[in-house]
Amino acid sequence: MNSRILITLPLAAILAIPAIAQTSSSQMQATAPATTDTATGKQPLQPPSREGFWGRVNPFARKSYVKRQTDPIRDRVNELDDLTAANGKAIKDTDDRAQAGIKLASDKANEADQHAIDAGNKATMAQQSAQQASTRIQTVETVVSNIDQYKASNQTEIRFRPGQSMLSKPAKDALDEMANTVKGQRGYIIEVQGFSSGKGQIAIQNSQKMAESVVRYMVLNHDIPVYRIYLVGMGNAPMAGDEDAKTKHLSGGRVEISLLKNDLEQLSSNSSAPMTGDQQQQPK
Numbered sequence: 614m615n616s617r618i619l620i621t622l623p624l625a626a627i628l629a630i631p632a633i634a635q636t637s638s639s640q641m642q643a644t645a646p647a648t649t650d651t652a653t654g655k656q657p658l659q660p661p662s663r664e665g666f667w668g669r670v671n672p673f674a675r676k677s678y679v680k681r682q683t684d685p686i687r688d689r690v691n692e693l694d695d696l697t698a699a700n701g702k703a704i705k706d707t708d709d710r711a712q713a714g715i716k717l718a719s720d721k722a723n724e725a726d727q728h729a730i731d732a733g734n735k736a737t738m739a740q741q742s743a744q745q746a747s748t749r750i751q752t753v754e755t756v757v758s759n760i761d762q763y764k765a766s767n768q769t770e771i772r773f774r775p776g777q778s779m780l781s782k783p784a785k786d787a788l789d790e791m792a793n794t795v796k797g798q799r800g801y802i803i804e805v806q807g808f809s810s811g812k813g814q815i816a817i818q819n820s821q822k823m824a825e826s827v828v829r830y831m832v833l834n835h836d837i838p839v840y841r842i843y844l845v846g847m848g849n850a851p852m853a854g855d856e857d858a859k860t861k862h863l864s865g866g867r868v869e870i871s872l873l874k875n876d877l878e879q880l881s882s883n884s885s886a887p888m889t890g891d892q893q894q895q896p897k
Contacts, residue, residue, distance in 0.1 A: 763802060763873035767791060771827065775810065775865040778822040780830055788827065791872060792835035801874045803837065805844045809866040812849060821846030823866050 769791055771784040780788070795801055807824030809816045824844045831837045 763875050765871050766801075766874045767794060767872040769870050771823075771868045771870070773823050773866040773868070776819075777865075778819070778826050780826055784827075785830065788830055788870070789835070791870060792831055792837060795837070795872065796835075798874075801841065801872060803831070803842045804871040804873060805842060806869045806871075807844075807846045807866065808850065808869070809846075809848060814848075817846050817848035819846075819866055820848050820868075823868050827868050827870060 769787045771780070771787060791803075795803075805824045805827050807820030807822075807827075809819035809823065811819060821844075824846055828839075828842050828844050831842065832839055
């Protein structure tokens with residue numbers, strides 16, 4: 614009798630354990646709040662409500678039973694894989710669009726910067742051209758206002774013996790030196806004044822002949838235009854700058870040659886100045 618009791622008690626304990634576990638699981642399931650906050654948006658998988666003791670602990674469960682238990686899990690895993698792949702593709706598409714937008718914005722910014730640089734260069738070139746034009750206009754205005762004002766830039770004097778009007782070798786050398794300084798230039802005149810000893814009309818004629826010999830030499834030997842030479846025979850008139858003109862007696866004669874210039878040559882040189890590299894590249 615005692616042996617039966619000893620065998621019955623462990624068997625009852627073994628049979629009670631699954632029932633207690635099932636009851637506890639049912640209570641936990643009943644008390645757990647229902648939620649659909651899952652990745653797939655579906656209800657979580659629920660264990661079967663009635664499986665019995667052997668359905669949980671039977672090591673020889675049938676294949677169909679195992680398949681019924683694992684199929685929902687495999688479906689959920691496949692759904693999660695598909696969802697993960699879709700999320701990855703969406704993230705990649707978003708990143709590609711973001712990178713394309715960033716590159717487009719960068720290209721537009723670079724293009725705008727280049728346009729700004731080009732506009733700045735053109736504005737600088739336009740400002741330089743305007744400044745040069747203003748400088749030239751001011752130069753022209755200055756020249757026009759001073760067109761009839763000549764300044765002495767070079768003077769020379771030639772002496773003649775009494776009664777002679779022919780040029781000596783030193784006189785010709787002095788005239789050659791002066792004529793070489795005006796070749797190819799503009800805006801100049803040559804003033805030739807003859808002075809002679811004696812009195813009255815004879816002195817004027819002698820001074821005229823000496824001055825004419827100077828003019829003749831410069832026209833024939835150096836191609837100086839006649840219209841650029843002004844000749845006058847002063848006779849025995851006092852010469853400018855002679856403080857003792859009244860008491861000084863001129864022996865023989867002399868010719869004073871003065872080279873006078875205005876600002877026309879300066880205007881010509883400024884107008885023919887070579888353009889800079891920026892001006893040559895400026896579009897017409």
